[in-house]
Amino acid sequence: MDTWVVLIPLLPLLAAAVIGIGHLLGVLTGEASETMTARIASWAIILSCLLALMLLGADLQGKNIGSFGIGQWLGSGNLNIRVTFLTTGFSVILAALFSILLFIIIRFSINYLHREAGFHRFFFLLSLFASAMLLLVLSGNAIGTFIGWEIAGLCSYLLIAYAYDRPVAAFNATRVFVTNRIGDAGFILGMGLSYTWAKGLDWSQLNALSTQLTSGQASSIALCFAVAAFAKSAQIPFAPWLARAAEGPTPSSAGFYGAIMVHAGVYLMLLLQPIFERAPVIMALVAIVGFLTAAYGFIVGLTQTDAKSSLFFATTGQLGLMFLECGLGFWQLASWHLCAHAVVRGYQVLLAPSLMHYIVGNPIKPVNPDTASLRWIYVASLQRFWLDQITDWALVKPVRGLAHDLAYFDDHIVDRAMGIPLPSVRTISTLAQMEKRKVAMRQSLYSSLGVFGSLAQLEKQKTAMPQEGQESDFARGSGFAGDLTRWVTAILYWFEDRLVIRGVGEDLINYGRQLGLAANKIERLLLNPGYLALFVSVILLVAL
Numbered sequence: 164m165d166t167w168v169v170l171i172p173l174l175p176l177l178a179a180a181v182i183g184i185g186h187l188l189g190v191l192t193g194e195a196s197e198t199m200t201a202r203i204a205s206w207a208i209i210l211s212c213l214l215a216l217m218l219l220g221a222d223l224q225g226k227n228i229g230s231f232g233i234g235q236w237l238g239s240g241n242l243n244i245r246v247t248f249l250t251t252g253f254s255v256i257l258a259a260l261f262s263i264l265l266f267i268i269i270r271f272s273i274n275y276l277h278r279e280a281g282f283h284r285f286f287f288l289l290s291l292f293a294s295a296m297l298l299l300v301l302s303g304n305a306i307g308t309f310i311g312w313e314i315a316g317l318c319s320y321l322l323i324a325y326a327y328d329r330p331v332a333a334f335n336a337t338r339v340f341v342t343n344r345i346g347d348a349g350f351i352l353g354m355g356l357s358y359t360w361a362k363g364l365d366w367s368q369l370n371a372l373s374t375q376l377t378s379g380q381a382s383s384i385a386l387c388f389a390v391a392a393f394a395k396s397a398q399i400p401f402a403p404w405l406a407r408a409a410e411g412p413t414p415s416s417a418g419f420y421g422a423i424m425v426h427a428g429v430y431l432m433l434l435l436q437p438i439f440e441r442a443p444v445i446m447a448l449v450a451i452v453g454f455l456t457a458a459y460g461f462i463v464g465l466t467q468t469d470a471k472s473s474l475f476f477a478t479t480g481q482l483g484l485m486f487l488e489c490g491l492g493f494w495q496l497a498s499w500h501l502c503a504h505a506v507v508r509g510y511q512v513l514l515a516p517s518l519m520h521y522i523v524g525n526p527i528k529p530v531n532p533d534t535a536s537l538r539w540i541y542v543a544s545l546q547r548f549w550l551d552q553i554t555d556w557a558l559v560k561p562v563r564g565l566a567h568d569l570a571y572f573d574d575h576i577v578d579r580a581m582g583i584p585l586p587s588v589r590t591i592s593t594l595a596q597m598e599k600r601k602v603a604m605r606q607s608l609y610s611s612l613g614v615f616g617s618l619a620q621l622e623k624q625k626t627a628m629p630q631e632g633q634e635s636d637f638a639r640g641s642g643f644a645g646d647l648t649r650w651v652t653a654i655l656y657w658f659e660d661r662l663v664i665r666g667v668g669e670d671l672i673n674y675g676r677q678l679g680l681a682a683n684k685i686e687r688l689l690l691n692p693g694y695l696a697l698f699v700s701v702i703l704l705v706a707l
Contacts, residue, residue, distance in 0.1 A: 164217060164221035164250070165230075168231055168250050168301060171258060171262070172301060174210050174294075176291070178204050178290040181203055182200055182203055191283050197277065197278075200283050201273045203290075204286045205266070205273075208269055209266060211262050211293070211297065212259070215255070215297075216262075218258070219255050222250065222255050227255075231247065232245045232303070236307075242358065246307065247307070248302060248303050248307075249302070253430075254301055257430060260505060261297065261422075264422045264423060265418065265423070268414050268513070272412075276414070284325075285415070288322055289418065291314065292315055295314035296315055296423055296427075297311075299311030299427060300430060303366060304364045304366060305350075305365075306354075306364055309351070309354065312347070315419075315424050316347070323335055323336035323407070323410050324336035324337075324410075325411055326410070331410060345401070346401070346428075349388065349389075349391040350388065356387060360376060360380045370435070376438075381442045385439050388431055389445055391431065392431045392432050393452060395427045396425055396426065397482060398428070399459060405425065409469075416471060417508075420512075421478060421505075429489070450490025452483075453484065454483065456482065459483070460480030460482075462540060462543070463547050463548065464476035464479075465530060465534075470515040471512070471515055484500065485500050485501060488500060
């Protein structure tokens with residue numbers, strides 16, 4: 164049965180390719196093709212589900228080898244990465260569970276998204292997401308897991324922004340995408356440290372060599388992967404992104420943030436249990452973060468007024484408890500908690516559209532009076548403990564300020580030191596330089612053709628000499644009209660010679676700089692409170 168593991172993530176990937184190419188070519192489009200798209204996605208996940216259940220049955224009977232490789236992914240010096248899959252252990256259990264949940268979600272989506280404009284796009288992304296998650300839990304090395312990790316994150320971004328014409332959906336999708344990139348950086352750094360110290364990226368090899376790592380090395384690797392897990396599973400300080408993900412359709416919310424993808428961080432912790440056990444400080448940090456996230460999810464969830472937000476903050480609290488269990492060393496409890504929560508939360512999110520129907524005659528339980536009397540907690544809960552604002556103040560604002568300062572330094576210091584003109588006159592300067600090259604080419608051509616130039620000058624002189632019967636004064640012009648023509652010609656020649664041919668850098672830049680300095684002085688005077696008040700007073704007097 165080990166050889167069949169390859170088809171479990173491959174079949175949804177093929178379904179996504181068929182749906183995507185068919186939609187791109189116009190074969191699968193509109194309401195008429197909904198049945199075909201739904202069948203392709205459904206049968207692919209059904210076959211994957213059956214294979215995952217067969218693989219799990221063989222593992223329970225002890226017939227699986229434990230891993231299966233199909234070839235080399237990359238070889239460079241001592242770096243040798245093979246395409247391997249896990250065929251035993253908790254990974255196989257999760258593959259079977261996730262495939263069942265994905266089938267339920269896809270079946271639910273067929274009716275839920277009927278006649279939606281993005282029906283085919285949704286099933287393409289959902290099939291791609293199914294392939295990514297199955298690859299994530301079944302991959303035998305960090306590279307395969309990271310590929311599934313990234314593809315799942317990309318599908319999450321695209322499905323949060325499913326209604327991309329809505330500004331809130333597009334903004335929330337971008338915010339979630341950027342937040343998760345912090346975790347991705349931790350994952351990549353963890354892989355780099357793992358290869359440096361353990362000389363491999365296979366999960367089994369890394370766990371086997373954990374006893375040979377020093378405490379500092381194990382702590383560094385564990386910290387990097389813990390940051391990746393915190394971001395993916397919405398732990399503090401990354402917790403607010405989960406509530407923003409509610410902008411996506413309900414079926415995608417059930418798959419991504421209720422039942423499947425949001426548990427990827429917990430799975431990564433369980434996968435690296437030997438590494439974390441070698442890093443007690445990091446385990447303590449994981450326990451603290453989990454406890455704070457659980458408290459945050461419980462308190463903020465009390466003041467939510469819509470079903471999906473309430474469910475997502477409940478999910479945040481449960482995920483915090485899973486991290487707390489991992490940090491305290493209750494690994495088996497955390498694994499069972501993950502499986503049970505995936506089933507229950509997926510069901511609740513799918514049930515959310517029917518919530519108003521089912522709560523008739525079932526009033527909401529009031530908050531405990533002791534908790535209700537704490538008004539500061541109520542305000543903090545409404546504001547979600549200001550985590551987004553704190554993040555903007557601590558990270559976004561400094562980075563934006565640094566980018567502005569670097570851009571100013573580049574434009575006003577580096578460019579001037581290198582002799583590059585200011586951005587506002589670069590285009591004009593380029594044209595002037597081109598004109599200079601043309602004039603230089605003409606001069607070199609005339610100098611190389613001196614003989615022909617002399618003949619041309621003689622011919623010009625002959626032509627310019629008034630001949631018999633010609634009216635030279637009429638040709639040159641006379642009186643005021645002739646003088647005006649010569650004056651205008653001389654002015655245009657001076658303008659072309661000084662400001663175009665000789666280059667922008669000699670005169671126009673100086674004139675522009677002087678004009679800009681004068682404009683800046685006028686602007687500062689106008690912005691002065693005294694002059695501004697005087698200006699407003701004058702306008703009012705004139706108006707009266």
